[in-house]
Amino acid sequence: MRTRVVSELEAVRRRSLAYTDVDEDELVRQHSPLMSPLVWDLAHIGNYEDLWLVRALGQAAATRPGLDGVYDAFRHDRASRARLSLLGPEGSRAYLREVRARAFELLDHLDPALAHGDDGTRARLLTGGFVYGMVIQHEHQHDETMLATHQLRIGAALLAAGLPAPPGRPVARREVLVPAGPFTFGTSDDPWAYDNERPAHRVDLPAFWIDTLPVSNRAQLAFLEAGGYDDERLWSSAGWDWRQREGLTAPAFWWRDGDTWLRRRLGHVEPVPLDEPVQHVCWYEAEAHARWAGRRLPTEAEWEKAAAHDPATGRSHRYPWGDTAPTPDRANLGHRTSGPAPLGAYPAGASPCGAEQMIGDVWEWTASGFTPHPGFRSHPYREYSEVFFPKDGESSAFRVLRGGSWATGAPACRATFRNWDYPIRRQIFAGFRLARDAD
Structure with missing residues (x-):
């Protein structure tokens, strides 16, 4: 130890x-x-x-x-x-x-x-x-x-560039089916897990489909070019109010130069790489994109089941690929690269259901508010989790993000790890993937 x-x-x-x-x-x-x-x-x-x-x-x-x-x-x-x-x-x-x-x-x-x-x-x-x-x-x-x-910050890059990411690849299936049934949500035995990940409990979910990969820059550009940022029907009332106040027209740090979309990343300006996961989008943008695509965001429980549950053994793993620590061929973590890797770059990191890149690359917004697991106990101090939970009768002001990003240290990332933030946040390294009910 x-x-x-x-x-x-x-x-x-x-x-x-x-x-x-x-x-x-x-x-x-x-x-x-x-x-x-x-x-x-x-x-x-x-x-x-x-x-x-x-x-x-x-x-x-x-x-x-x-x-x-x-x-x-x-x-x-x-x-x-x-x-x-x-x-x-x-x-x-x-x-x-x-x-x-x-x-x-x-x-x-x-x-x-x-x-x-x-x-x-x-x-x-x-x-x-x-x-x-x-x-x-x-x-x-x-x-x-x-x-x-x-x-x-505005100005030239101050940090050394990370290593090149592995190349991406096409995946055979756009989405994968997660069968109906119970799974273990959360953990009771991971010694480094935070209080909000505890205790483990059984949750029974209906079958659902979840995207094999996170939503790409290409897909977000299609949403943008289809008028998604200007179509009030796609946004919740709170999301549309925020979009109007902030003048949102694209992901943060994007702008158009003639026919080319550019982005700024850690002081470097470059064309938007179409086959990377989109990042720097808020929950409201993710929700609007999902509605435009005829899909929805996965719930937090759905996300964790897709990431961790192994139907062959009936147990949940610490990571999508098993219980061994992340390696560079399985997940993009710890600022090894300087941004998300191309889609399809980590087939060795796939979960049992076939979903990929669920750990690392971009935090993924879920549909769920930040609430305690049944039987939650604060440890070792209330200010880590408990003070962020909604009061009785209120709904949560926060939305849960899962999976970590390219900037997340490996010790602070596992399938049960819960991040949360306001639905307006864009400076965080967040994207999303889509889900739908099974027919």
């Missing part, structure tokens, strides 16, 4: 430092009111690690007293964080080093507890190495957030 924890903590820290190895002005500037200054995310990562790997486990004093209020994500929204008394770039990096040294020292001290348990709160945090997984995933999630900030 210790070897894995150290390896994952060091790997994600290299990623965080790479995204902040830029000029000081780029770090402290607020590139968009939608995002924090990069330097806030950097020190916040250290503060979270201090809270959980130093203070919660070691019952120790804060590494630097007085920082909790500044780096509390629930106290200050993103638009206001540039006005706080933040640590500067060098101060933030020094803070990360100090916290990490204390966390590693404590990890050595707590090693027997990882294997044999302990009393009280620490026992729950240490079971299966949960608290280390939580901190590792949290840093990966902020790395993806920092990539979204890099995407929103």
Whole structure:
């Protein structure tokens, strides 16, 4: 366990430092009111690690007293964080080093507890190495957030390009049938799963069809050219109001130059590649496209069954291909590339029903609001999940996304992992796939 924890903590820290190895002005500037200054995310990562790997486990004093209020994500929204008394770039990096040294020292001290348990709160945090997984995933999630900030900033690219993606290929079937019947939704035994993924429970679904691949840029361009962005009949009332207020006419970061559609991706301008999954579309756009295509978005349960359920064994896997960790031939994760791979690039990552690219490439919007699984219990703090659930009698303000993106770290992605956001969000690396009822 210790070897894995150290390896994952060091790997994600290299990623965080790479995204902040830029000029000081780029770090402290607020590139968009939608995002924090990069330097806030950097020190916040250290503060979270201090809270959980130093203070919660070691019952120790804060590494630097007085920082909790500044780096509390629930106290200050993103638009206001540039006005706080933040640590500067060098101060933030020094803070990360100090916290990490204390966390590693404590990890050595707590090693027997990882294997044999302990009393009280620490026992729950240490079971299966949960608290280390939580901190590792949290840093990966902020790395993806920092990539979204890099995407929103205007100017030349600051980050090195990723590796080329594997080539795409045509697939034989546009859609695959998921037979009716029960499956295991969520997990109770994955040691690094968050509280909102728990507990596992049986859900019985009617048969449905789901697309083999996510919706492509080519398909979104067809929707656009057919007048989809201008046809009020295709949009919900809330979606149409948002489309009108924001003047949506294409996915974010797209524009037309003569007869050519271009996009900006991490500072690079290029023609829109037609055979990649579309990204930077909000839930309202996905819903309108689905209605135009005579289809619908899958529910969250449908998505997970298509991704994880193996009818041959009757059990759900951690990933579409099984329980082994992602490899580069199965999924596009962790900023290995600098964007989604072409459709059909990962046949080895197919799920038992035949759906492909369900892990990595683009987060996929589902039809479902963000609500707790039956028997949900907050762990280890309410602000990760519970505060985002709707109150009694209300509907959820958020829509669930599944599957991760090319920017998602592998430890923060599995078939049960639940992401959520407002239906207006476009800066996230999100796309969608379509489904329909079985006849």
